[in-house]
Amino acid sequence: MATEARPSETAVDLAIEGMTCASCANRIERKLNKLDGVTATVNFATEKAHVLAPAGTDAAVLIDTVEQAGYAAHLPAPPGGDTEDEPAGRTHEPTDALRRRLLISVALTVPVIAMAMVPALQFDYWQWLSLTLASPVVVWGALPFHRAAWANLKHGTATMDTLVSIGVLAAFGWSIYALFWGAAGVTGMTHPFTFTIERMDGTANIYLEAAAGVTTFILAGRYFEARSKRQAGAALRALLELGAKDATVLRDGVETLVPIDALTVGDEFVVRPGEKVATDGIVVAGRSAVDASMLTGEATPVEVRAGDPVTGATVNAGGRLVVRATRVGADTRLARIGRLVEDAQAGKAKAQRLADRISGVFVPIVIAIAVGSLGFWLGTGQPASMALTAAVSVLIIACPCALGLATPTALLVGTGRGAQLGILIKGPEALEHTRAVDTVVLDKTGTVTTGVMTLQAVHVPPGETDDEVLAVAAALEAASEHPIARAVVRAAPAPVGAVDDFAAVPGLGVRGVVGGRAVTVGRPSLLDEAAMPLPDELRAALAEAQHRGQTPIAVGWDGAARGVLVVSDEVKPTSCEAIARLRDLGLRPIMLTGDNEHAARFVAAQVGIDEVIADVLPAQKVDAVRHLQADGRAVAMVGDGVNDAAALATADLGIAMGTGTDAAIEAADLTLVSGDLSTVVDAIKLSRRTLSTIKANLFWAFAYNVAALPLAAAGLLNPMLAGAAMALSSVFVVSNSLRLRSFRPQKGY
Ligand SMILES: Nc1ncnc2c1ncn2[C@@H]1O[C@H](COP(=O)(O)OP(=O)(O)OP(=O)(O)O)[C@@H](O)[C@H]1O
Numbered sequence: 001m002a003t004e005a006r007p008s009e010t011a012v013d014l015a016i017e018g019m020t021c022a023s024c025a026n027r028i029e030r031k032l033n034k035l036d037g038v039t040a041t042v043n044f045a046t047e048k049a050h051v052l053a054p055a056g057t058d059a060a061v062l063i064d065t066v067e068q069a070g071y072a073a074h075l076p077a078p079p080g081g082d083t084e085d086e087p088a089g090r091t092h093e094p095t096d097a098l099r100r101r102l103l104i105s106v107a108l109t110v111p112v113i114a115m116a117m118v119p120a121l122q123f124d125y126w127q128w129l130s131l132t133l134a135s136p137v138v139v140w141g142a143l144p145f146h147r148a149a150w151a152n153l154k155h156g157t158a159t160m161d162t163l164v165s166i167g168v169l170a171a172f173g174w175s176i177y178a179l180f181w182g183a184a185g186v187t188g189m190t191h192p193f194t195f196t197i198e199r200m201d202g203t204a205n206i207y208l209e210a211a212a213g214v215t216t217f218i219l220a221g222r223y224f225e226a227r228s229k230r231q232a233g234a235a236l237r238a239l240l241e242l243g244a245k246d247a248t249v250l251r252d253g254v255e256t257l258v259p260i261d262a263l264t265v266g267d268e269f270v271v272r273p274g275e276k277v278a279t280d281g282i283v284v285a286g287r288s289a290v291d292a293s294m295l296t297g298e299a300t301p302v303e304v305r306a307g308d309p310v311t312g313a314t315v316n317a318g319g320r321l322v323v324r325a326t327r328v329g330a331d332t333r334l335a336r337i338g339r340l341v342e343d344a345q346a347g348k349a350k351a352q353r354l355a356d357r358i359s360g361v362f363v364p365i366v367i368a369i370a371v372g373s374l375g376f377w378l379g380t381g382q383p384a385s386m387a388l389t390a391a392v393s394v395l396i397i398a399c400p401c402a403l404g405l406a407t408p409t410a411l412l413v414g415t416g417r418g419a420q421l422g423i424l425i426k427g428p429e430a431l432e433h434t435r436a437v438d439t440v441v442l443d444k445t446g447t448v449t450t451g452v453m454t455l456q457a458v459h460v461p462p463g464e465t466d467d468e469v470l471a472v473a474a475a476l477e478a479a480s481e482h483p484i485a486r487a488v489v490r491a492a493p494a495p496v497g498a499v500d501d502f503a504a505v506p507g508l509g510v511r512g513v514v515g516g517r518a519v520t521v522g523r524p525s526l527l528d529e530a531a532m533p534l535p536d537e538l539r540a541a542l543a544e545a546q547h548r549g550q551t552p553i554a555v556g557w558d559g560a561a562r563g564v565l566v567v568s569d570e571v572k573p574t575s576c577e578a579i580a581r582l583r584d585l586g587l588r589p590i591m592l593t594g595d596n597e598h599a600a601r602f603v604a605a606q607v608g609i610d611e612v613i614a615d616v617l618p619a620q621k622v623d624a625v626r627h628l629q630a631d632g633r634a635v636a637m638v639g640d641g642v643n644d645a646a647a648l649a650t651a652d653l654g655i656a657m658g659t660g661t662d663a664a665i666e667a668a669d670l671t672l673v674s675g676d677l678s679t680v681v682d683a684i685k686l687s688r689r690t691l692s693t694i695k696a697n698l699f700w701a702f703a704y705n706v707a708a709l710p711l712a713a714a715g716l717l718n719p720m721l722a723g724a725a726m727a728l729s730s731v732f733v734v735s736n737s738l739r740l741r742s743f744r745p746q747k748g749y
Contacts, residue, residue, distance in 0.1 A: 009037075012059050014049040016042065017072040020148050020222070023159040023363065024071065027152075031069045032062065044408055048076065070151030095226045098144075102219045105141035108133045109212040116209035127179055127206055134208040138172045142215040144222075158363040164218055166367070167395035168211050174388050175206035207392070210718065214396055221727030224734065243313045243334050247278030250322060263328050271310075271321045279312040280332045281323040288318035292674075366398035366709075373713040386715050393712035396722040398705060402729040406697030409737035414690030417743050422658070422673035423683040430669035431694070433653040434687035436634035440582050440680070441625060441647075443639035444593035444603055445483055447657055448575045448677065451640065453487035453567040456550055459541035460563040467493050469563035473521050473555045475499055475514040484553060485510070487567045488521075507594045507617040509553065519557040521565075532556035538564050549602025551595055568599070575607045578677035581746065583608075585681060587636070592616060592624055592647070621647040638680055640664050655680055682745040693740055697733045704729045 019025055025044040032040035037054040051062055059075055066073035112134045115121045145168070148161035247263050248255050248270040255270055263269065263279055271277050277290065289301035292314040301317045304310055310323055313334045329335065370391040377387030407428065415425045425431065445451050458466040474492030477485035479502040502512040509522010511530075520530050524542060527534065534542065534554055541564045545552040550568040554561055579589050590611040593600045600614035613624050625647050628635045637644070637651035641664060648654030648667040656668035657675040665671050670687065672679040708725065711717050 009052045010055050010057060012051045012053060012057070012062060013076055014051065014059070014062060014066065014073045015076040016047050016049055016066060017074075018148075019044055019047060019071060020144065020159075020161050024148070027155075027157060027159070028066055028069050028071060031065050035061070035065060038062075044405070046408070046412065049073070070148070070155065095223070098219070098223045098226060101141055101144075102216070102223045105137045105212070105216045105219055108137050108141075109209075109216040112137075112212045113209045116206075127208075130206070130208045131175070131179060134172070134175075134212040137212040137215050138168055141212075141219060142168050145215075145218070158367065160363065162363060163366060163395045163398055164214070166370075167392045168214055170388065170395070171207035171211040171214070171392050174385070175208045175211065178206050178385075207389070210392065213724070214722070217724045217727040221730045224731050243332075244276040244278045248272075261329070263325055265325055265328055267325045268322055269325065271316045271323055273316055273318060273320065275316055277310050277312050277314050277316060277321075277323060279325050280327040281310055281312075281325045283308050283310055284322050284324050286319055286321035288316050288321050291315040291317045362398065366394060369398075369709065369713055370394040373715075377715060382715075389718065390713055390715035393715075393717040393722045394709060397708040397712045397717060397725065402697070402701035402704065402733045405730060405733050405737075406701050407694050409734050410690055410693040410697055410740065413737045413740040414686060414693065414743075417740055418683070418686055421679070421682060421686070421743075421745060423679060423686060424658075424671040424673065425683075425687060425690070426669050426671075428694075430653070431687045431691040433669055434636075434684050435691055437587065437636045437653050437684065439588045439590060439628055439633040439635045441590045441592045441628070441635055441637045441651065442609070442677075443621075443637075443641065443644050444591055444595055444600055445569065446640040446675075447638050448591065448603055448607055448609075449569045449571050451483050451569060453483045453551070453569040455487050455491035455565060456568050457541075457545070457566040458563060459538060459566070461535055461537060461561075464562050466563075469555050470565070472514055472517065472519055472557065472562075473565060476502070476510055476512045476519050476521055479512065480504055480510050482510075483569065484551065484567050488565060507619075514557075517557040519555070521555050522553055524554045527554045527556045527561055530556065532559060532561045534561045534564070541566075546596050546598040549599050551599050571603060571606050572677060574676050574678040578680060579607045579609060581678065581681040585684065587684075588633075590628070592621055592637075594618065594621075618644075618646070622650045625650045636680075636684070638677070639668075640675070653684075655683065679745070686740075686743050689743060690740060693737055697736055700736075701729060701733055 016025075016028060019028070019042075025042040028049060029040050029042040032038055032042070032049065032051060035053070038051060038057075040049055040051040042049045049062075049066070053062065063073045063075075112130050115126050115130055142165065145161045145165040148159065149165035152159050152162050244260055246257055246259050247267075249258050249263065250268045250270055260278060268284060269278050269281075271288075273288070283304050283306050285306055287303075287305040290304050290310055291301040292311060304321070309326075310321070311334070312327075312332045327333070373394055374387045374391035377390055378384065411428060411431075414431075418425045442448050445453075455470075458470055460466055460469050470488070470492050471494065474489045475497050476499050477488040479499050482504075497515045500513040502510065504510050505522065505526060509520065509526045511518070511520050511526075513519070520527055520532065524534055524539075538554065538561055542552045542554070545564070545566040550566050552564050552566045555563045555565060582589050588611070589609045590613065591600055591604045591609045592613045594616055595614060597612070597614040600612045604610065604612045616624055621644065625635050625637055629650075629652070634652045636653040636655060637647050638655045638657070639645075639648050640657035644656075645664050645667040648656060648664055653670065654668035655670045655672065656664040658665065658671050658673035670683050672683060704725070708717065708722070712722055
């Protein structure tokens with residue numbers, strides 16, 4: 001997850017060009033971090049740098065620093081703004097150039113390899129034709145590697161490109177020497193492969209097929225890598241491009257089409273059937289069904305009418321709507337989703353940080369091993385050709401490009417696929433957290449239930465009227481965001497007066513002054529505290545409502561309890577199945593709620609949860625999670641409310657409902673856009689699969705390097721085969737990551 005900027009800092013995102021390997025990202029990161037007060041994360045897969053710099057830092061300084069390191073940087077186009085131009089103009093071009101370079105190199109390399117391998121093709125002096133064909137490949141085909149190696153050299157560093165460049169040039173240089181000054185150019189045939197150690201003058205051997213072959217294989221690896229990287233990023237771009245491009249604004253009854261940027265908060269705009277909702281807002285007129293499947297993966301359109309919120313980029317499936325804009329530009333839900341996904345993709349998993357560090361020290365060590373094996377074989381009296389083969393193979397095989405790609409590509413694809421399904425994964429840490437989870441703690445209201453409460457009954461003692469109690473309670477509750485408060489306000493008979501000195505007591509209720517009366521609404525204990533104990537008949541009504549599984553709240557003012565309001569909500573249609581699926585996954589569901597025990601058990605029984613922790617205050621929710629953790633459980637917490645935020649952050653894995661409060665979403669590791677509980681299972685499964693993909697990638701990339709190095713140093717690997725194997729390992733890692741694209745939720749989409 002990318003770190004948030006503090007007030008004294010600014011966050012700058014830069015698009016970086018010219019990185020060829022993960023160690024380039026490391027270098028840029030180190031350079032930027034050397035600047036005073038700067039913390040930078042550079043991601044090779046997304047080709048972006050996320051920089052936190054002291055407030056007022058000029059982006060030009062950062063760009064300069066990147067350029068000094070030998071790469072190009074520029075400020076990226078704003079998300080949702082020029083996104084159409086950006087991928088078409090910028091990202092395709094380097095891939096096309098790379099493709100041309102690759103195709104020409106392939107055409108020149110095939111005959112070189114064929115001549116070296118098939119004795120029948122070795123006419124007299126064939127080596128000179130080989131040289132003619134291989135030279136452009138080694139010089140021009142491998143130019144990106146040479147250029148990068150040169151830039152590195154100037155800065156006293158070495159990267160993967162250094163290995164490739166030295167390896168290719170060494171093989172080529174040797175061949176030239178052998179042809180012009182040795183015996184290679186005069187005999188009819190040489191044995192190009194050195195699996196067997198030849199005890200003869202090494203100058204009879206040339207390695208042009210190796211030099212050209214390595215270049216071509218690595219170019220191919222880079223090309224496929226670049227292509228896959230683009231494909232992987234496409235999911236996110238598709239998401240950001242979902243937004244409407246213009247809006248039909250309604251001013252003084254006249255409809256005008258304006259570009260989306262011209263829309264401001266408070267504007268009313270028209271959405272005709274089939275059109276996209278321009279931005280987040282509240283319906284002020286009309287009735288329709290809105291299809292939000294592109295954001296939530298939820299196939300069934302949702303009914304909306306005046307007063308209901310709608311999200312930008314969703315599609316109006318029914319009638320004409322007039323919507324008042326509440327959020328525009330970077331504040332919209334779509335923009336926020338985009339940022340969350342991008343942040344997630346920019347993050348680095350712990351394992352990857354280790355891989356980055358290793359590849360940082362790896363290159364010099366490899367060069368040392370290469371020089372060492374060259375010296376060793378020469379010292380033991382082997383022909384120079386054999387010693388050179390070993391050294392070049394070491395250089396080629398060691399390039400741990402696959403290592404650098406292991407995490408970013410899997411994250412890119414996994415989080416991209418998640419975004420399509422309405423599962424927002426905050427970063428690699430979130431993935432690591434899903435691994436061990438064995439217990440899922442679920443908040444009740446808004447998570448297992450719809451969170452839309454309705455007033456069921458009003459009980460008043462003699463001398464009070466239902467309407468008055470309700471009206472006074474509603475006046476106070478109008479200032480609260482709680483689902484209970486909304487139910488009371490909705491049910492109130494007439495508009496009621498304003499409230500002064502409003503105070504919410506989390507998990508207990510609300511207090512304030514309405515029309516000169518000091519009013520308290522909430523749990524009976526809150527009224528007890530205010531010396532307004534409930535009379536017996538109200539206590540009886542309260543107990544009865546609780547037994548029915550409902551939520552009663554007490555109302556009192558001026559020193560006396562005035563009534564009991566009973567509210568309840570319904571279980572979400574998908575909750576029951578979701579709990580069953582959580583159990584299938586081996587997870588233990590527990591309900592944790594601030595509501596009364598009876599109401600909690602009533603709901604729990606409907607969805608198949610048998611463990612209930614009820615009557616907990618918001619602060620105690622954290623304690624409950626800690627308790628479970630102290631028992632050795634790895635806890636996932638699913639919640640939606642402000643009162644859940646601390647528990648979400650405390651849990652090993654916090655999962656927020658996208659329909660919930662911002663506080664909950666900020667605190668969570670995963671956000672489920674749809675607010676559908678059954679997505680929890682998919683989210684855990686997708687996260688686990690992404691994590692295991694990362695691990696498999698890292699394992700294979702590492703195992704390959706570790707296993708192949710000694711073989712190469714022993715002179716048992718031909719440089720060309722080393723090049724092919726190296727390229728294949730990168731391609732393997734990237735395609736393994738791409739398999740995450742096929743992740744399918746169990747059902748319902
Ligand atoms: N605005 C309010 N008006 C009336 N009662 C309230 C209000 N806020 C809280 N309460 C009382 O406090 C109790 C606990 O509230 P809290 O917000 O902690 O949990 P909840 O949201 O109802 O349930 P959950 O923890 O499952 O989300 C409620 O059941 C209610 O009795």
